[in-house]
Amino acid sequence: MSPEPGAALSPLELVAAALRGDPAPWPGATGDALAQAVLVTAAEHGVEARLAAGPAQSALWPQAVCEHLHRAARAAAVVEALRHVELQVVLGALHDAGVSPLVLKGTALAYCLYPAPHERPRIDTDLFLRHEDVDRAWEVFRALGYARAAQNTGRLVSHQFACARTDEHGVWHAFDLHWKLANPQVFANLIGYDLLDSRAVAVPALGPHARVPSPIDLLVIACLHQAAHHPEHLRLIWTLDVHLLAGSLGAEGLAQLPPIARERGLATICAYGLRGAQRWLGTAIPPQVLDDLQSVDPRSEPAARYLGHVSRLDNLIVDLQQLPGWRDRVRLLIEHAFPPTEYMLRRYNTTRRAWLPALYAHRLVRGGWRWVRHA
Secondary structure (H helix, E strand, O other): OOOOOOOOOOHHHHHHHHHHOOOOOOOOOOOHHHHHHHHHHHHHOOOHHHHHOOHHHHHOOOHHHHHHHHHHHHHHHHHHHHHHHHHHHHHHHHHHOOOOOEEEHHHHHHHHOOOOHHHOOOOOEEEEOOHHHHHHHHHHHHHOOOEEOOOOOOOOOOOEEEEEEEOOOOOEEEEEEEOOOOOOHHHHOOOOHHHHHHOOEEOHHHOOOOEEOOHHHHHHHHHHHHHHHOOOOOOHHHHHHHHHHHHHHHHHHHOOHHHHHHHOOOHHHHHHHHHHHHHHHOOOOOHHHHHHHHOOOHHHOHHHHHOOOOOHHHHHHHHHHHOOOHHHHHHHHHHHHOOOHHHHHHHOOOOOHHHHHHHHHHHHHHHHHHHHHHO
């Protein structure tokens, strides 16, 4: 995204320009407020370590800003080294138990795409596995000292579970295990494990048992993830994922995208992701690729409803429309409104089951008001 000629760059535009590799001189009117705004923007968008790796900015930005970015990058590198060891242990233990997950999203990209893995921050590591392997996988994590997070575990409302532990160095290790790619019904069944597994590639940097989806599948997943969970929220690290994936595929590789996206009902979603990367990071997208993707009528793809500023209530309606019958639709509503008892007790940090009626009532009132207000 290029500002008007002569216009001062905003903190977001300064950061985006630096990520593009464009000369981004610090505005003449320097000051602590601007420096703080740029650093906050870099942290919120998850690109501190990536900016620190850009040597051009060291000569253009204030020394204090560059030093802060380099401190953040060094800290991230130390944590990444410990998480790297942990991930290899986990993947080895899963392999020994007969579970063969695919590494997804941020961790897959960190070790396949970024020059250094700590340049791709993430809260957890996402693993994709067959539904029949979920129980065995949990036994592996439990044996390794992991505890499950408090989550709504309804059959329709959630297709994943999270677990985490803190190691002897005080580093937090978290994993998110998926048996479907996303929780929203409109995305849940678009891409299955077997399809990704058939095209998966090895990642030697993560040990002998690490596999990730193919580059073209990683690009589709990157676009799907942003649309499924954060369609209204620009975050430059997600845009950078799409930018780097598109660059690694090149024109020939990107030509594979339109037929794959159309087959999965994700043409509009993928066009949205590519346009964002093109706008903010100057990603080179062959015009024919975007034309092919945008030739699909968004009204023919239910997933496209998730783009733009839609409400949670609107998303729920889309999900209900994807379910095959009224029994499942009613079940989804009940799972949203009345999560399992254990979830409620942990969510409200109590062991008193006698409070459950009041807790459910509070959830219904507060949650209902939020949905209505957001709508």
